[in-house]
Amino acid sequence: MSAPTAEPAPGSEPLVTVEALARGFAGVPAVRRVSFTVGAGEIHALCGHNGAGKSTVVKMLSGQLAPDAGRILLDGKPVALRNRQAAQRLGVALVDQELSVVPALTVLENMQLGDIDAGFFKRRRAALRRCREVLDDMGLDRVRPDQPVAALSMGERQLVEIAKALSQRARVVILDEPTATLSEAESRRVFAAVRRVAARGCAVVFVSHRLSEVLELCDTVTVLRDGRDVATRPAAGLTVDGLIVTMLGEAPHRLEATRRPDPDLTHALRIGGLHVPGRLDGFTLTARAGRIYALAGQLGSGASDVLRALAGLHPQATGSVELRDRSVPFRDPVGAARAGIAFVSNDRKGEGLFLGKSVAGNLVATRLDRLGAGGLVGAGRERRTARSLAGLAGLPADRLADPVLALSGGNQQKVFVGRSLGRDDVHVLLLDEPTRGVDIGGRAAIHRLLRDAADAGLVVVFASTELEELLELGDVILTMRDGRVVSTYDGGANGAALMRDMTEGKDAA
Amino acid sequence: MTTTDGLTSPRPATAGASRRRGRPGAPAVAFVALMVVLVPIAVTTDRFLTLDNARAILASTALVGIAAIGATLVMIAGSAVSLAASQTATVVAMVFLATLDRGLVVATLLAVLCGVVVTAVQGFAVGYWEANPIVLTIAAGFAIGGGSVWFSGGTPVNAASGDYDVLNATPLGLPLAVYVLLLLAVLAEAVLRRTTAGRRMYLVGENRAAARAAGLPVGRVTVVAWTFSGLCLAISGVFLAAFNTSATTNLGGTLTLDAIAAVLVGGTAIAGGKGSALRTLGGALLISVIADVLLLRGYSTGAQILVKGVLVLAVVVLVHLRGPRGSR
Amino acid sequence: MIRRPGPRPEHLVPAAALLLVVIAFAGTPLVTGTALATFDVYNALQGLAQIGLLALAIGLTMIAGEFDLSVVGTYAVGGMIAVQAGQSSAVLGLLAAVAAGAAIGAVQGGLIAWLRIPSVPVTLAAYIALLGLAYALSDGRSITFTNREAILWVDQTVAGVFSPRSLITLGGFALAAVVLGTTRLGAELRAIGGDRRAARVAGVRVERNLVLLFTASGTLAALGGGLLSFSFASANPDPGLRPLLIAAVAALLGGVSLAGGRGTPAGLLAGALSVALLAQIVAVAYLPDYSTQLFYAALLAVVVAVDSPGLRRTVARVRARTRAVEA
8 A cells, every 4th residue: 555655736735546446246345445646737547457446437437336434535625426416516527438428419518517516597699608618728629519419420529528527627527538439639639628627727637558648647646456556656766667567466377278270271261351331440450269359448449349340349340251261241230140150248248138038048149040950949859959058168067047137147158158059060269358257267267268169169269358367368369459450479479469469559668 | 319438337237137136026926916906806707717718708808909910010029010010910811702703722821921021021121121010000091091092992791602701600609810810819829939030020129239240131021010010910810801701991990900909918018129929818818807707797898998008108117117218 | 520501300300391391382373273362371370379389388398309199189078178168258268277177287397307207108108098188078079168258359350360269379389499599498399308327417306397397287288278268169078089180190200319419499480380381272272181191191200211220221331342343
């Protein structure tokens, strides 16, 4: 536990004090003990790789989650941030990872939406002027206040979201990954605006994966690891590499794989020049059966889009995909599935499981046509298949009849992965964030499942942002950024190099 | 559709689900309560417990029931409702009556084909294009209704021969339509439970995005559901024609809403993914029984319709209270 | 990249629809050989009065992503109450109808908002119940309205083309436009319809707004029904589904979508005017009655096609395939 070393502005109490915050989910601690302070006018970074607890700290600070232990002080006084509105009233503004601008509304309307200071009647003239000022502040001089947000690019929407938070009379501004989807130029505009906000005397909490950005913008950096704050330092003395070492602590060890690549390449998945407009720019890979390919990339890097395009969920994709020397109709999910490609989405609830259906029903959902002849589903065969799949996926047999939404995250994910296992017509398994929202035990089990699947002769490709997962599981690791592959590691990858490549690009080293 | 961050939210749903287990569901309690009220009132009603009355109830259920069985599949598969049922049944009836001179079999086949094609086309637009079913079926209703007036010239279509009488037969004292209703209900239930297409209807209705991402043939499954619904509507229309012997443009009457009401009272969720054809049959019968009791006790048509509406509303609220809360 | 601020669908659709229909209306003399009279305009506005408030009621709920099927039930009940309570005083009758409509809407809004039940099954059930209520109130018969003063008053010509009925209808639209235009309710309704999660995160009181909205739609529908039965000098317990469907057509032509988040009262007025003018054209040009239905079907087909995500994906897939072939 290191004491904050950053000096608060002289002669003033820190504006924000976080004292020994802790919070767990279903008994799994996400944040164990985190303390830091942010002074007025200070830009304070929270760093740490995925799962370190950043998001949970942000949620507690912005009133979306109640801490299990510890307290938050504003101006030295403990405050209870019961919900977003309460936090807003105390002057805490949040720019969330997930956009909360409404595309159907104009820029101005979005700025006013839910603004607790705005009156019932619109005061158009004054509001317009204010909106114009804020937009100009963000360098959004080409965006008009009466323009619908739907007409803006994703980057501009993000900037409007930030402008909205900044326009509310906030004293504390929290930015959670505000630049993840932005271009370099757009990021610059955000930095300028953040600096202006800090100069007005606000406390800014800045969360970002892009470390050089953090060092450039922030005054102080607090590094989180495994739910604890392991260091708080002035940014001035830090380097990207030093920061990475602090974030990683001990470098994770890779589980040695059996590694039996299919020698003659006849069972390989060949991807040539896969292109998705605005997302993915020429992805090429020959993936052999029996190996696990890891795509390392943050949100917006294109890693997830490779998988979605292969699964048929990007109808506008171009390029060529061949599996076992046969062309795959990859612009259509039905065609991709028929060719033997199974996809496990990162959105388990929205795009994965059939939550109201039973565990058994979910396990057999994609193979109903194989459970009987003539379009019929044999009851006995269905039961046997479900039971054997449950065994294969490591699910308790007595829960087969339960609705899948009653399971823990880990078991839900086992159902999701398990439904593509044990069938001879699936040759490729694609997984986007295979262990998102899964506890430690479940995570190891799912990694085991994937390794077994590869050993059984499948091509396994997964995308992840978690370094341990990438290193533990990937036989070949491809780092991605801005829709392109940055580097390919066929063995010999280490955490620091991966993190540098996926956050800064190759030349930053 | 809102997406949820997998990191943060599995907890509430889990808690809710485990809490629900173990205690009897609200619908079961409500059903028992309804029976406790309904049964004594029914059996003490003069003339309720007679064979003739039972026949009357079944007969009055038949046509709406047949259409409702089809509507059940459409709702389970996540296409909500069709608002073009009355018009479809009407146009089928017209085709049937107009072609009766070619013989009963030909006329029936042509009429059924007409209903199936018209409905399957809508299913195609909903399944493959994700057209909004409500707007689409309003449009289809206008097109079919307008088209039927165009072809019929706005005058009633009369039976081209008397062959239809076979359909009005009453073996064992029950109209043929009642047997067809029971047969269709059992058939639909078997399709839903034990065929690939039927099982996929539940999956598509439960989570369309997940079904798509899993590579399930969402479009084809939707078309199958609508085609079956078209078949049911067509059969309903043929019986309607045989019963009335002539068809005007408003022959279908209130079939659209009556069918939906029966499906909803059967506990099928409008959002899809849950439901059963046999429960729809139960829903249709329940509505008929209540209407019958009210009729025998001298209540007006208004009271009957009012009670039906309140019943539908109560079931909708109960079904929803039990299910997971939607984002809307 | 900033796209050029092109016209938005909620403006484009109603503007195009209205323009087309007005041109067709102005062109009818070419077909019929008789010049248009102010009487034809009056009639068109009477047509507007018949469906306008209903279209406004259903359109407002559609902006917020809901669909109020019960408006036609409230329309019938409103007409029935207005006639029965208005035999001696028309104002009293209308007030009673409007109060009943507001109460009906508030109850449904409460169920939909607080229990978070989709609006279609709730309002469908309510429609059936209201139909029963209208029957019960009238013993299933049409009730004659005997207040001659009121009957003559509602349809008398004002300034050649208007009537008190069409003026009240236009007033309803104006009121909605002013309320949604000058208060934050307008943006909040569209936010609720466009992205309910984001609206909640931003601090919009979604539930309260929904109750308010359904109360308004019930009120408008009852007022429309009351005025209609004054005009017909009788109240019909079962108007059928037709008025609902025509109102929905008007709303969809007015630039709202069932997905929500889109639309303005001015657009809804344009949509309702288009539908009313279309009916008038058919009447003036002696076209067969079914041609209106076919027109509605064709217009809705366009609306459906524009709003189908699967169709857009298919187009994207075909274009990608062509690009791949060209390359």
